[in-house]
Amino acid sequence: MTTLLQAENLSIQFGGLMAVSSFNMELKEGELVGLIGPNGAGKTTTFNMLTGIHKPTSGRIIVRSRNGGPRNIEKLQPYQITSLGVARTFQNIRLFKDLTVLDNVRIANHFNAQYKSIHALLRLPVFYQEEKRIYEYNMELLKLFKLEHKSDELAKNLPYGEQRKLEIVRALATKPHTLLLDEPAAGMNPQETKELMELIKSIKEQFNLTILLIEHDMNLVMGICERIIVLDYGRVIAQGKPAEVTRDPMVIKAYLGKEMENDA
Amino acid sequence: MQSERQKKTITSIILLVLGFVFLNALVAMRIIDEYTTQVLTIGAINVVVALGLNLISGFTGQLALGHAGFMAVGAYTTAALVMKLGVPIFPAIFGGGLISALFGLLIGLPTLRLRGDYLAIVTLGFGEIIRVIMINLTEITGGPAGLKGIPPFTTNFYWRPVVSFAIAYLFLVLVITLISNLLKSSPGRAIVSIREDEIAANAMGINVFYYKMFAFTLSAFIAGLGGGLYAPFFGYLSPNMFNFQKSVEFLIIVVLGGMGNLTGTVLAGFGLTYLQEFLRFLQDYRLVIYPLILIVLMLFQPSGLMGLFGNREFSLAGLAEQVNQLLFRKDPAEKAGEK
Numbered sequence: 101m102t103t104l105l106q107a108e109n110l111s112i113q114f115g116g117l118m119a120v121s122s123f124n125m126e127l128k129e130g131e132l133v134g135l136i137g138p139n140g141a142g143k144t145t146t147f148n149m150l151t152g153i154h155k156p157t158s159g160r161i162i163v164r165s166r167n168g169g170p171r172n173i174e175k176l177q178p179y180q181i182t183s184l185g186v187a188r189t190f191q192n193i194r195l196f197k198d199l200t201v202l203d204n205v206r207i208a209n210h211f212n213a214q215y216k217s218i219h220a221l222l223r224l225p226v227f228y229q230e231e232k233r234i235y236e237y238n239m240e241l242l243k244l245f246k247l248e249h250k251s252d253e254l255a256k257n258l259p260y261g262e263q264r265k266l267e268i269v270r271a272l273a274t275k276p277h278t279l280l281l282d283e284p285a286a287g288m289n290p291q292e293t294k295e296l297m298e299l300i301k302s303i304k305e306q307f308n309l310t311i312l313l314i315e316h317d318m319n320l321v322m323g324i325c326e327r328i329i330v331l332d333y334g335r336v337i338a339q340g341k342p343a344e345v346t347r348d349p350m351v352i353k354a355y356l357g358k359e360m361e362n363d364a
Numbered sequence: 365m366q367s368e369r370q371k372k373t374i375t376s377i378i379l380l381v382l383g384f385v386f387l388n389a390l391v392a393m394r395i396i397d398e399y400t401t402q403v404l405t406i407g408a409i410n411v412v413v414a415l416g417l418n419l420i421s422g423f424t425g426q427l428a429l430g431h432a433g434f435m436a437v438g439a440y441t442t443a444a445l446v447m448k449l450g451v452p453i454f455p456a457i458f459g460g461g462l463i464s465a466l467f468g469l470l471i472g473l474p475t476l477r478l479r480g481d482y483l484a485i486v487t488l489g490f491g492e493i494i495r496v497i498m499i500n501l502t503e504i505t506g507g508p509a510g511l512k513g514i515p516p517f518t519t520n521f522y523w524r525p526v527v528s529f530a531i532a533y534l535f536l537v538l539v540i541t542l543i544s545n546l547l548k549s550s551p552g553r554a555i556v557s558i559r560e561d562e563i564a565a566n567a568m569g570i571n572v573f574y575y576k577m578f579a580f581t582l583s584a585f586i587a588g589l590g591g592g593l594y595a596p597f598f599g600y601l602s603p604n605m606f607n608f609q610k611s612v613e614f615l616i617i618v619v620l621g622g623m624g625n626l627t628g629t630v631l632a633g634f635g636l637t638y639l640q641e642f643l644r645f646l647q648d649y650r651l652v653i654y655p656l657i658l659i660v661l662m663l664f665q666p667s668g669l670m671g672l673f674g675n676r677e678f679s680l681a682g683l684a685e686q687v688n689q690l691l692f693r694k695d696p697a698e699k700a701g702e703k
Binding site for chain 1: 369542545546548549550551552553554556557560561563564565566567568569570571572578
């Protein structure tokens with residue numbers, strides 16, 4: 101199995117605060133890894149570094165690009181990283197609210213679109229062909245998530261759960277090999293969370309994805325992740341199989357507090 | 365499907381030409397009097413510049429406050445090309461647009477890398493700098509006294525308003541086609557996504573800086589075209605025609621019509637131009653009235669005129685389709701039978 105995404109000694113400092121320090125991770129093809137930790141542990145910051153939104157203070161990030169070769173990405177812009185095949189969703193939903201559901205997804209096709217502005221301005225045949233291809237492909241994706249009948253609705257008018265789904269569809273439309281999901285089940289009820297778990301599993305198979313996900317819902321994490329990385333105060337305190345991690349004293353301490361409190 | 369689309373395009377073009385001939389006939393026969401024709405022509409030019417502004421401020425979400433400056437660059441360049449170098453008027457107008465675009469490129473390169481309102485501040489400064497340069501560059505611009513004797517579109521006195529109107533109309537159609545074709549395409553969607561959420565757009569593979577530059581340069585180009593039309597139409601240019609107040613006028617047109625709505629800009633552009641002529645006696649109070657309009661708009665109707673209509677756009681293709689159906693008398697049942 102080849103490594104798709106690798107972080108070596110990744111650290112980031114905001115002023116005097118070391119938000120993440122010496123983060124190491126290796127994501128192999130086909131894995132589904134969970135990144136957990138208490139609030140403020142640095143999970144989203146790690147995601148932001150992996151996708152180029154924050155530049156790490158030190159360390160390296162290596163991505164296997166579409167043509168197979170490894171590439172250092174710590175200096176690249178987010179859109180360049182996306183074009184290498186790493187897509188993400190956001191914890192605080194960042195849809196294009198005033199655009200339709202379909203347009204939200206179509207925007208993610210942009211760097212794959214095989215025509216230039218001039219073709220669009222002159223409305224050349226290649227423009228119509230590409231637009232048709234993009235439209236059909238995106239409607240297919242929406243269908244998978246049962247959103248196709250809402251393609252003309254504005255994103256802001258979707259119910260919360262569907263907005264979360266739309267974020268995943270949008271990320272998928274960039275045709276990634278690795279998908280980073282930042283709390284995909286946040287705010288969902290247990291039933292919705294269960295459906296989402298099934299959905300994540302099925303798209304992973306169908307699109308041959310490698311997934312890294314941040315999640316607070318332990319049921320979801322324990323249910324689908326093959327491996328878990330636990331962060332606390334910006335450091336990795338444990339990693340391994342779900343069952344092992346939950347027994348780790350460090351993890352229990354991070355989540356439930358010190359044992360001393362039990363004695364008192 | 366293919367032929368349906370072509371049919372729609374052909375009908376659209378026929379509708380445009382018919383509208384053009386009709387309006388021009390009215391103007392030529394003096395059914396629309398000369399004064400109104402002038403106002404309509406100024407209106408068309410204002411709309412062209414305002415459309416340019418809407419592209420960057422309404423669709424890309426980057427506030428720009430110096431479009432009178434780009435207009436000035438276009439106007440003086442066109443005048444200089446015609447008067448000093450003897451370039452024919454049409455290439456000269458496009459020359460004005462290109463030089464204006466060049467300025468847009470130079471301003472955009474440092475400022476559009478940043479997020480936030482830096483563009484507003486820099487373009488505000490640019491508008492004023494251009495005006496001061498125009499005042500001091502006396503060899504080319506005639507200085508504060510202004511530049512006189514710019515050759516008009518035609519020397520024939522009787523046909524002059526007709527020709528000016530026709531040319532302004534042509535450019536207006538050209539610019540609307542350009543912008544609406546751009547917006548309904550992948551690069552256009554990329555531009556709008558920047559307005560919606562810059563970080564998400566970037567994460568979805570949009571080169572945000574490139575598309576901001578693209579939209580801003582095109583916006584400056586269009587404003588330059590507007591300026592290029594201005595020069596031969598008035599035959600006289602003075603730096604004070606392009607002051608800050610003028611930039612604010614364009615902003616008001618865009619906000620009044622609805623940020624990110626082309627139909628609104630066209631309606632508001634013509635409406636406001638007409639109103640300005642009508643309310644000439646209030647001219648001295650413009651800087652009081654404009655801010656008031658903006659404040660009232662922001663409080664009660666921030667989405668502008670077209671916000672009242674769900675921010676929809678007038679669609680020529682939609683009209684063409686209806687005309688087609690009317691002409692060919694195809695009812696849905698027949699259509700289904702054909703397939």
